[in-house]
Amino acid sequence: MANQDILPPEILQNIFSYLATYQPTLHSCTLVSNSWYKSSVAFLYNSPAIDGKNFDGFVKAICPSVNAHVRVNGLAALVRKLDMSLLVHNGSKSLTARLLGRVKGNLEEFVAPQASFAYA
Known part of the structure; x- marks a missing residue:
């Protein structure tokens, strides 16, 4: 030992x-x-500190596959508080949606990411 x-x-x-x-x-x-x-x-994983540097890695740890039934791991069940306020999304929100889909079962608190707007 x-x-x-x-x-x-x-x-x-x-x-x-x-x-x-x-x-x-x-x-x-x-x-x-x-x-x-x-x-x-x-x-x-209870209350992960997520920022622009570690967001992709965190998503890959929680959602290793695009398909919900493939390689589901237990890490998503550990997330209780998800604060994404340090993130600014200005493109596709599919990763965020996938992440929320995985952690929603035990999530107690969620702070949404900032949204950026642009003039066309």
Whole structure:
């Protein structure tokens, strides 16, 4: 048994709950071991910090396939709060619609992305 696996999952989850707003740190925790991943991934995806840099990667993690029945993963069920206010959409909204379709089952709070308008 590795040293990081000595703590029971309940203790790890308690520790990770204090890191809920530190997404890069939580991401690092998911990479330590399988037990750390299982204990920290829910906190990482509970209220993800989404911006223009990580939006595509987040969508690919939640919606790995265009077809809803293909490669459905459990990450979408972990998202409770989705704040997309840092995004500005000015083109196709299909990725956003696909993302919302996947997370809508457990979503408790949603903040829509900004919309940009242009004159023709």
